[in-house]
Amino acid sequence: MPTPIPERTDRELPLAVLLLETGAIVQEALRAALAGSWLRPRHCQVLLHVAQTGSATQHDLIDAMAVDASVLVGLLNDLESEGLVQRLRDPGDRRRHIVSLSERGSEEQAALRKRIGVMEDALLTDLSAGDRRHARRVLQAIWGRAHS
Amino acid sequence: MPTPIPERTDRELPLAVLLLETGAIVQEALRAALAGSWLRPRHCQVLLHVAQTGSATQHDLIDAMAVDASVLVGLLNDLESEGLVQRLRDPGDRRRHIVSLSERGSEEQAALRKRIGVMEDALLTDLSAGDRRHARRVLQAIWGRAHS
């Protein structure tokens, strides 16, 4: 039996537009949560992505974060000059940089997670733990589809 | 019984960041779906919001879309000069503009929905109709929380 077509009324906003706007809401909330720190949402994103993979080449980050190469360079310059990440040449291919978190970067990343957690809890108050798990699955499916 | 705290590992990306990135993915997909038209995602968003409410003041749109007043003016200028929307003074309060879709605007909006539908189906292939309903509920909850 084929999956029934999801109902769409003529009036309600398409899911895509809702996703777009929710993304903007979260970005704004993240910016607010980062107030007082010099970190901007993009910096935060880099730290979390590097933490997720342990270490990554800049090319890996460009792909995962959907950011332009030239933008990433600037973000890493900021993070490196503040001692949060380090760039090491890959001995196997000296064109590549291996990006990893410094000890301070790991601490900062952990602190960041707490701040983001508080922000999330305020934004997701109406959602149960099950809702959040489900939401994660959905978002990861979209993410995966876009990166395939 | 209190809602159990959602599990978060040290590695996986926070839901907020996933939401942020998915929003960017959708925005890019929307931009691609709009290729060939002069409409940008923001124009599209205006048309859909006006269609949703039937008519709205600019203040209403500013609130719903989380866009700056000065940005909205530019978007409406574009849409009005192309004959897709019209601005009428509110007789009850002559400071206000009532924004509504023209006939051409309604047609364009309907066509837009089809394009967005195709784009969505490509992006949400892995999701069942139930998943999509659930996702809508989650996103609306976040949207509502941010607009309260």
Add this chain to the structure above:
DNA sequence: TATTGTTATACTCTATAACTATA
């Protein structure tokens, strides 16, 4: 005096193209 909408301008973020160095 406050609100709605407009304009001009500055700022931030992102994309493009040309470059170096390695492969």
Add this chain to the structure above:
DNA sequence: TATAGTTATAGAGTATAACAATA
């Protein structure tokens, strides 16, 4: 000849402040 990363610069998108009209 292609790829990883960098730099300088242009462009798109957004926010800020001052303004006119109306309440």
